[in-house]
Amino acid sequence: MRHGRGPPGQGVPARCCAVRPSALRLLIHEPPLATIRSASAADWPLADLLHRACSEANMVLRWGRPGVVRRDFARLLEHGEVWIGLGADGRPLAMVSVGPVSREAGVVDLGLQVADAHQRRGIGTLLTWHAADHAHRLGAHTLAAYTDASNTPMLRLLARLGPAVHTRDGSHLDVRVRLGDAPAGHGSW
Incomplete structure (x- = not known):
């Protein structure tokens, strides 16, 4: 598996510390995820394809409405870091x-969306750990997620990251x- 920054279709080798053993075991049984890479505005067609592979119910859980538009994706890119997980065939x-x-x-x-057909395979967990690790290295101390109280899979995923406070x-x-007790890296978060 590869992840990191690079042009569409390319990534950098995955670092061992970015993958927890439990996530790796989940992916070994059926490894659909081949690449994790940073997204750019040019990736809107991939983001749109991903969202079309999600049920209306799951889109409402993530976005609060049944669909997204290019402007929503642009806002994500403008306000933070976005990564896309791609299968071996290049599909999001x-x-x-x-x-x-x-x-x-x-x-x-944190924002997370996994295509319906690929849920419960550890992909969301792996991507969440990747994003949390990146944020912590840039100086963040807390990961927040605003989610529907009925979104049990997301609540379980967050609980696996560590003790969570729910409001x-x-x-x-x-x-x-909380994102670890070690001093954060250099950055602006």
């Missing part, structure tokens, strides 16, 4: 974003997870 399987859109120093917001907001939860 998942996308994760992390950025300081909560306006709280050291706190980054109810109507039918949603603001979930906060």
Whole structure:
């Protein structure tokens, strides 16, 4: 598997420390994820294809509405880092974003979407760990996710990252997870 920055279709070799053994075991049984790479505005067709591979119900859980437009994708890119997980055939399987859109120093917001056919294979967990590791290296101390309280898979994923604090907001939860105790790297988050 490869991940990192690069032109579409290219990545850099995965670092061992970016993949936790439990995620690796999940992917070994059926390794559909071949590449994790940074996204750019030119990747809108891939993002659109990914979202079309998601049910309306899952789009509402992630976005609060049944569909997204190019402007939504542009906002993600503008406000943080976005990565796309691609299969061996180059098709998008998942996308994760992390950025300081909560306006709280050291706190980054997480966004995650996995195509329906590829859920429960560890792809979302792997991408979340990748994004959390990146954010921590840039100085973030807390990962936040605003999700529907009924989104059990996301709540389980966040719990695997570490102890989480949940704050109810109507039918949603603001979930906060501390990003490690080691000093953060150099950066602006």
